[in-house]
Amino acid sequence: MRALASLALIFGGISLVAIGGANTAVPAMQLAVVDQDHFMSAAEFTRLFALAQAAPGPNLLVVTLCGWWVAGVAGALVATLAFLLPACCLAYAAGRVWTRFRDARWRRVVQDGLVPVSAGLMLAAAAVIVGGAVTGWRGLVVAGVVLAASLGVKRHPLWWLAGSAVAGLAGFY
């Protein structure tokens, strides 16, 4: 019960500061579930993030998996709902008044001003995930190849994920 309550608090709080998409909140999630509540290790968080990427659906599935790790299916549902509810309520309200502020100058300025913040948060998310995943030269090579391939070749990201999973498997044999 306490675990469910803390999941609700963690992800409910993060919901409204995920500026520019769910992945910008990855550093906040990791800080909360790894460093503050010690629910899992940094490596485990990164593995859950990777599993979420391998499933279809919106980016927020890492939230579902964090909840599952902490408290099973109930935890998964609580974390997902907590993450969705505040932002969705805000979206519902904003959608109703959007036409009133769509063309306002402050809207443009606020939106422009938030772009560097969300870019910085995405870079931080990448730093957190890379830090949790890449140990040793093999991981560095796989991550580097995927990075270069993804930037250089237009292909569905699932191909690169599948390739890296096969590379990991090959490293075992």
Place this chain on the structure above:
Amino acid sequence: MRLWGTGVGCNAGKAVWVDRVTAEKPTVARVFWAFFRAGIAGFGGVLPMARHELVVRQGWLTAAEFSDLFALCQFLPGANVANLSVIYGARVAGVAGAVAGIVGLTAAPVAAVLGLAVLYGRYGALPPVRHLVAGLSDGAAGLILATALRIAWPLRASAWGVVVAAAVCLAVGVLRLPFLACVAVFAPVSVALAWRGAA
């Protein structure tokens, strides 16, 4: 203006062929199924699939209307596509439409990822699975780094943008300072800088 039931959508004055003719007005059930299909079809980002459903397949929105809707979703916190499903659903049928949109979008992916989680929980300790997931993690790390660089790259034209992004990355990603405090400090500063630049 657009007509349901035509094979041609109107996009900035140009006729665009759509891959499926629909004569159906959006209802709660149809909003649910449209976002359901977008959710299960989208790997690594559902947004293109949601656009395909609403603009191309169903013809409920024009390309311009979708872009306007998406601008609002980017403006709001949280998962962009989740916000989109709520706002579009609400436009169609109020609270019921909003719930249909978000539940349609998330139900199947949440179930799928939980299925994956159960498999991982059961077999994750086996050495081959461990190696597979380790490789997957390295790949996911490379992918998110690529996404972050792609988002950050257009900022290079503005000096203050680069400084803010670097400071946020340092504070949140490297120094691991409290996230809420960082956003509370950097967001207003960044907006103020944008305001100065726009003035």
